[in-house]
Amino acid sequence: MARKSFREAINEALRLEMRRDQRVIIMGEDVAGGMGAPGEQDAWGGVLGVTKGLISEFGPERVRDTPISESAFIGAAVGAAATGLRPVAELMFIDFAGVCLDQILNQAAKLRYMFGGKATVPLVIRTMYGAGLRAASQHSQSLYPIFTHIPGLKVAIPSSPYEAKGLLIRAIRDDDPVIFCEHKMLYDETEEVPDEAYSIPFGEANLTREGEDITIVAIGRMVKFANQAADRLVSRGVACSVIDPRTASPLDEETILESVNETGRLVVVDEASPRCNLATDIVALVATKAFSALKAPVSIVAPPHTPVPFSPALEDAYVPNPAKIEAAALAVMG
Amino acid sequence: MANGIRAVTVPKWGLAMTEGTVVAWYANEGDQVKAGSDLVEIETPKITNLYESPASGVLRRCVAKVGETLPVGALVAVLADEEIPDADIDAFVAQFAKDFVPESVAESGAEVLKPQTTEIGRRRIRYLKMGEAESTPVVLVHGFGGDLNSWLFTQPALAQEHPVYAIDLPGHGGSSKQIDRGDLAFLASAVFELMTALELLSAHLVGHSLGGATAFELALSHPEHVKSLTLIAPVGFGPEINMQYVEGFMRASRPRQLRPIIEQLFANPALVGRKMLDDIISYKRLDGTVEALNTIAGTIFKDGRQAVELVPRLADLAIPLQIIWGESDRIIPAAHANGLPAPVRVHFVPGAGHMVHMEKAEEVNELIETFLHA
Numbered sequence: 001m002a003r004k005s006f007r008e009a010i011n012e013a014l015r016l017e018m019r020r021d022q023r024v025i026i027m028g029e030d031v032a033g034g035m036g037a038p039g040e041q042d043a044w045g046g047v048l049g050v051t052k053g054l055i056s057e058f059g060p061e062r063v064r065d066t067p068i069s070e071s072a073f074i075g076a077a078v079g080a081a082a083t084g085l086r087p088v089a090e091l092m093f094i095d096f097a098g099v100c101l102d103q104i105l106n107q108a109a110k111l112r113y114m115f116g117g118k119a120t121v122p123l124v125i126r127t128m129y130g131a132g133l134r135a136a137s138q139h140s141q142s143l144y145p146i147f148t149h150i151p152g153l154k155v156a157i158p159s160s161p162y163e164a165k166g167l168l169i170r171a172i173r174d175d176d177p178v179i180f181c182e183h184k185m186l187y188d189e190t191e192e193v194p195d196e197a198y199s200i201p202f203g204e205a206n207l208t209r210e211g212e213d214i215t216i217v218a219i220g221r222m223v224k225f226a227n228q229a230a231d232r233l234v235s236r237g238v239a240c241s242v243i244d245p246r247t248a249s250p251l252d253e254e255t256i257l258e259s260v261n262e263t264g265r266l267v268v269v270d271e272a273s274p275r276c277n278l279a280t281d282i283v284a285l286v287a288t289k290a291f292s293a294l295k296a297p298v299s300i301v302a303p304p305h306t307p308v309p310f311s312p313a314l315e316d317a318y319v320p321n322p323a324k325i326e327a328a329a330l331a332v333m334g
Numbered sequence: 335m336a337n338g339i340r341a342v343t344v345p346k347w348g349l350a351m352t353e354g355t356v357v358a359w360y361a362n363e364g365d366q367v368k369a370g371s372d373l374v375e376i377e378t379p380k381i382t383n384l385y386e387s388p389a390s391g392v393l394r395r396c397v398a399k400v401g402e403t404l405p406v407g408a409l410v411a412v413l414a415d416e417e418i419p420d421a422d423i424d425a426f427v428a429q430f431a432k433d434f435v436p437e438s439v440a441e442s443g444a445e446v447l448k449p450q451t452t453e454i455g456r457r458r459i460r461y462l463k464m465g466e467a468e469s470t471p472v473v474l475v476h477g478f479g480g481d482l483n484s485w486l487f488t489q490p491a492l493a494q495e496h497p498v499y500a501i502d503l504p505g506h507g508g509s510s511k512q513i514d515r516g517d518l519a520f521l522a523s524a525v526f527e528l529m530t531a532l533e534l535l536s537a538h539l540v541g542h543s544l545g546g547a548t549a550f551e552l553a554l555s556h557p558e559h560v561k562s563l564t565l566i567a568p569v570g571f572g573p574e575i576n577m578q579y580v581e582g583f584m585r586a587s588r589p590r591q592l593r594p595i596i597e598q599l600f601a602n603p604a605l606v607g608r609k610m611l612d613d614i615i616s617y618k619r620l621d622g623t624v625e626a627l628n629t630i631a632g633t634i635f636k637d638g639r640q641a642v643e644l645v646p647r648l649a650d651l652a653i654p655l656q657i658i659w660g661e662s663d664r665i666i667p668a669a670h671a672n673g674l675p676a677p678v679r680v681h682f683v684p685g686a687g688h689m690v691h692m693e694k695a696e697e698v699n700e701l702i703e704t705f706l707h708a
Contacts, residue, residue: 001508166619194508198619204588210608 004193006186007050009161010126013168014051014088016197018058021086024172026051027064027073028090028126047092048128048187074100074125078108078177081123086172091127093135094143094181108177109152120175124168130183130221130271131319137307140315142220142272147179148248148281154178154202155248159223161191166200167246173199183221183271203250207259211239214265214329217256218244219278222269222301222320229325238333248278256282257290264295267328269320274302299328338418339426340389342411344404347378348486349447349462350609354378355403356410365393367413370696374398374410379609383487385410386696392416394423405436449482451508454527460508461501461528465493470561471534472706474500475525477543478569478634479583479627481507481617484542487695492702496538501528503545505630511622516629518570518642522551526559535559538706542566542691543666544634550644553653562654564702567663567688569634570644572670577638579665580631584624589615601662601687640666648675655679656705658698660686679705 004012018024032055033044045052055063066073070091077089091097097104104125111119131140147155154176158164164182171178208227218226223244230240241259245252260266266286270279279300286298301320309315344354360372367373373387374396391413398410409430412423449462462482472492474485482500492498502509504524505516514520525548529537538561541549546568553560569575582595589611596611597603617623634641648655656679659668665688671680681701686693 162616194616194620196508196511197621198616199621200619201587207589 001192001194003190004161005188005190006158006161006164006182007048007188009165009193010050010168010182011053012193012195013165013172013197014054015057017169017172018054018062020197021172023084023086024088025062025064025080025085026054026058026088026090027066027077029066029068029073029092031090032060032063032065046090048184050126050182050187051090070096070100071103075103075107077123077125078103078111078121081108081121081177082111082119086122088124088126088172091125093139094127094129095138095141097127097143097146104147104153104177104179105150109150112176113152121177122175123177124171124174124180125177126168126180126182128184129181130185131303131308131315132185134310134312134315135184136310140308142270144179144181144219144248145272145277145281148278149276152177153249155181156202156246157181157220157248158186158246159206159218159220159244160186161189161193163200163206163244163246165193166198167202169197170199170202174202181220186221189224200246202247203252204246205252205255206244206246207255208242208244209240211241211263213239213263214267214332215241215243215256215259215263216267216269216325216329217282218242218269218325219248220271222271225320225322226269226325228322229329232322232326233329236330238329240329245278245282251281251285253285253289256285260286260290261293264293265332266294266298267301267325267332268298269301269325271303271320274300274305277302296332296334299332301325301328338415339423340391340413341409341426341430342373342388342413344376344398344406344408344410345385346406347383348380348483349449350380350483351378351406353403353405356398356400357382358400359396360384361387361393363393363396367391367393378607380607380613381610381692382605382607383692383695387413389413394418394420395427397427407436408434449508452528452531454524454531456510457504457512457524458508458510459501459504459524459528461499461532462489463497463499464489465495465497467493467495467497469496470536470538470706471497471499472538472540473525473529473534473549474498475503475539475541475545475549476500476506477545478580478630479506479614479617480542480545483507483613484689484692486692488540488691488699488702491695491699492706495703496706499532499534501525503548505623505626507617511620511626513626513629515633516626517633518547518551519555521548522555525549526552526556529559536561538562538564540564540566540702541568543688544569544630546570547634547642547644550647550651554647554650557652560653562656562705563651564656564658564705566658566691566698567660567666567668568644568657569640569666570642571657571674572667573639574667574670575635575638575640576665577635580635583614584627584631587615587618598664599687599689600693601660601685602693605693645674648678654705654708656681656701658683658690658701660688660690660693662686663688663690
């Protein structure tokens with residue numbers, strides 16, 4: 001075991017699963033880098049270097065650079081999955097889902113149902129989401145609620161290197177299409193990650209800390225912020241439970257409801273735009289199934305309903321942060 | 335002791351420990367304390383433990399307040415003789431605070447104690463070495479579902495006078511999860527192969543639970559390489575085994591399900607910290623772990639009873655043997671150590687469960703140290 005970055009953890013998950021199963025292949029823009037030109041192979045390894053080094057072990061047959069056409073290569077990946085491979089396609093930015101949404105929502109998500117369970121689509125779409133990289137409104141969105149909305153898809157949103165490796169291995173071994181959402185600001189985060197392969201089950205939330213006063217549910221990068229806020233709240237005499245759902249679909253309703261039944265207070269932190277995001281979904285869950293347990297109105301910490309700003313000052317103001325979470329929790333505590 | 339003043343600092347229990355929280359004081363300012371007497375209870379994310387006074391003297395200052403969380407190495411208390419003036423104590427506390435650099439800062443760059451792995455055949459075995467003394471090495475073998483970290487209170491103490499190797503059995507911790515038949519002969523041969531690879535030609539063996547039976551098996555098959563045997567709550571001395579624990583351990587996939595199971599290992603369940611549960615869950619997620627544990631359980635705890643009988647083989651054992659058992663063991667009854675033949679030294683430790691070496695660490699360490707000296 002050693003400290004590994006989020007980027008290294010994902011690379012290691014891919015490497016271990018490609019060794020274990022010949023059917024696992026990688027495809028996407030610049031995942032090998034160089035588009036086959038001599039001397040440029042493995043120049044990139046994906047735009048942020050996540051797949052770097054894999055082509056030298058597995059070769060260009062299994063690590064395939066694709067043209068800049070998401071509709072074409074995501075469609076090809078769906079077809080490859082339906083016909084026997086287990087592709088991991090890299091959709092560079094989740095914002096590009098717009099050009100390949102039919103392949104995801106009408107093909108990948110539906111084939112199992114259209115063929116009466118006789119077809120499976122063991123496809124993983126790895127994709128980068130989130131604000132913070134000064135990448136402006138077309139490269140900074142947190143669009144995972146769109147995929148959560150579509151039955152037939154599974155949606156994983158890892159919050160740390162350990163989580164990323166275990167959830168990605170689980171995603172690759174899953175027979176259903178999985179949208180695997182990686183926050184771009186997490187790639188250089190490090191923690192202890194086992195060298196061996198391990199898998200973290202879907203639909204099992206991680207109660208990252210336990211406290212009796214308030215439940216904070218946080219998604220992806222927000223889990224770390226929520227725990228930082230919870231650390232600060234200790235000195236204010238507030239003990240928090242922090243829940244990382246790990247997967248938006250399936251959602252571990254039980255862990256959330258159980259915790260709210262214990263604390264009676266809820267804050268949900270979501271980086272996605274505030275209308276119809278995961279926070280509204282989780283708040284609705286609690287309102288319908290645990291309303292009588294609530295001691296105070298619930299609170300949502302989410303960005304304003306606006307495109308992600310390009311101005312650094314505005315982008316920083318846009319994203320939820322530990323101070324906003326702390327303030328929300330204190331307000332709920334009354 | 336500089337000028338007769340001695341600092342008591344937050345101890346480092348286990349590789350992962352970075353800080354500890356003071357839970358309770360067992361002595362008051364002004365009390366005369368003896369080396370080894372209960373001083374302060376310290377909680378870590380993994381386990382809560384009593385810290386015993388490292389020296390004798392008057393407890394002049396309880397620097398850390400109850401509830402306070404401090405980094406490893408930070409000042410907890412000050413011991414000194416009565417006649418040393420308060421002003422000197424105050425100056426000492428102030429100077430300590432000024433000079434103190436937390437380990438997390440100080441260690442960056444420095445060499446940190448880390449487990450190592452070695453390939454034996456096609457098998458990877460992980461172990462942790464502590465201690466550089468020129469004396470007979472000690473090999474520590476953990477129990478079912480455990481790993482080398484279960485010796486966090488034992489290994490540093492024994493390492494004062496011996497090189498001490500804590501190992502991960504096959505199927506456990508950072509070792510390979512392939513375990514063949516998973517029987518005692520296999521586990522013992524894996525330990526022996528590591529001893530051979532590390533050139534430990536003669537060693538004291540200390541084994542807990544399943545690791546106790548493993549050490550016993552090794553001592554019988556290679557008596558010339560084993561100097562003494564300390565078995566802690568060992569498997570193999572009677573038919574009963576708490577299968578509700580074994581099955582619960584296998585089944586639990588979340589910390590909350592695991593907590594009531596793991597609490598059975600201790601006489602005082604409040605000692606179990608969240609990190610202990612998280613570490614076990616992480617271990618169980620590793621590819622091959624659950625299969626390996628199932629194989630071992632199916633072999634050693636066949637049909638809900640212990641399938642290994644070591645008592646009839648005691649007569650074949652020609653090396654010194656001591657057995658240590660927590661009186662309140664809820665996994666394997668301590669009564670299994672009753673009525674053993676005379677040369678076996680048996681110690682029952684009150685107020686301790688199956689993990690007696692964690693729960694009553696100082697007491698168990700002393701028993702082992704005394705035995706190794708004899």
